[in-house]
Amino acid sequence: MSISPKLALLEEYALVARALSAPARLMLLEQLAQGERGVEALAEKTGLTIANCSQHLQQLRRAALVTSRRDGKAVIYRLTDAKTLELMDLLRIVAERNLAQVERILRGLSGGYDAPEPVSRAVLAARLAEGSVTVLDVRPSDEYAAGHIPGARNATLAQLEQILPTLAHDAEIVAYCRGPYCVYAHQAVATLRRHGLNARRLEGGLPEWREDGRPVLIDVG
Amino acid sequence: MSISPKLALLEEYALVARALSAPARLMLLEQLAQGERGVEALAEKTGLTIANCSQHLQQLRRAALVTSRRDGKAVIYRLTDAKTLELMDLLRIVAERNLAQVERILRGLSGGYDAPEPVSRAVLAARLAEGSVTVLDVRPSDEYAAGHIPGARNATLAQLEQILPTLAHDAEIVAYCRGPYCVYAHQAVATLRRHGLNARRLEGGLPEWREDGRPVLIDVG
DNA sequence: AGATCATTCAAGCGATGTCTTGAATAATAG
């Protein structure tokens, strides 16, 4: 077993932290927060090679942050439970609260604009009910199809400039993406505000929205 | 600055996780959860060399988990804020929820006994008020002196066997130590139960007790 | 059973992290 039980315990805790200590694995967790995925899909989304992706996933599994099941010849991974999401969120909160570096990066993303406060999920739900807001889903279209906020319109960053004329200039626009780790919504809001639109970001992303128990619309293939 | 802002952000989050990924640094954080400390005191408590300890502390500072101030020729470190404690706790919860390995280690500590559920801090506070419980602080005496639960009696694991006869066999005994990362209380409960006493562990340790805003008694030198 | 596809394993390379040792810096005491 080990020399000292105390050290052995700390080693186990450290193992979980170490699993979160590589950007590639954080990307994988962000993808898995959208829903369960196979290895190949994850590799494509994150830009990792298949073998490398598989190895990272196994490290995440060793730390019990994700679990896997077989489906035919594919192996499907998913977050073990909501605690994994909580841990990711707290990690982000601590990093953002304390590191000036993070603020500088986010400010750079906003193109120098002072980004407005994000809209809370509860507020967006209320505004949606009264139809006084335009919701924009800035994730890739396949992720939009796999589940989105009812009433949300889909447009990637690349498509954003094209659909600008079709967006209402009087109503407020709320953009969201994969979640707090994702920067699409930050960039979308920056672009929209540069064009004079009244845009804000949703707090969190689709995984957090779903975790709240709010409705998600799935396109049937 | 960087290739991609997205990667740069993830790198920052990973930095915080990496700071938590070494057992030595978890030990340091556990010590700092007791209160602020100088480098030498931390080195002695953790068994690290001074230089090594200093390097670990600087990594924790880079991740903004701890902050430091000068006091004369000494540099005093402390946890940045309660979020650091939260992050440590969540890390532990995820590790314990999911890793069978952790259970095995804890079971080993309990000497094979099935350890009873820990006592919550609220329950202990109520029992203390009515005097129906004996509280045992199993940390080293210097840490006891620096602050303990009012009414608690101090005894290290080594002293435990000696004071056994002086412990009431009818009342319940609640043992606590540095916190969830610390195994003293687990071991103390195992020892006491082996001798037929009705002992349980306090949920969390002194840092969590203090964080709840509950009273802490400090011995004046 | 043989062929095929998705995933995992295994080995190797460069980069990074940990710990040790010894010197350098910063603040106080004499």
Place this chain on the structure above:
DNA sequence: CTATTATTCAAGACATCGCTTGAATGATCT
């Protein structure tokens, strides 16, 4: 100013991690 004490810096040895490449495993389909 010099000596002292507490901490940090710097360099080296050694292990681990992350990524790549190519082969091995496991499950399905013909």
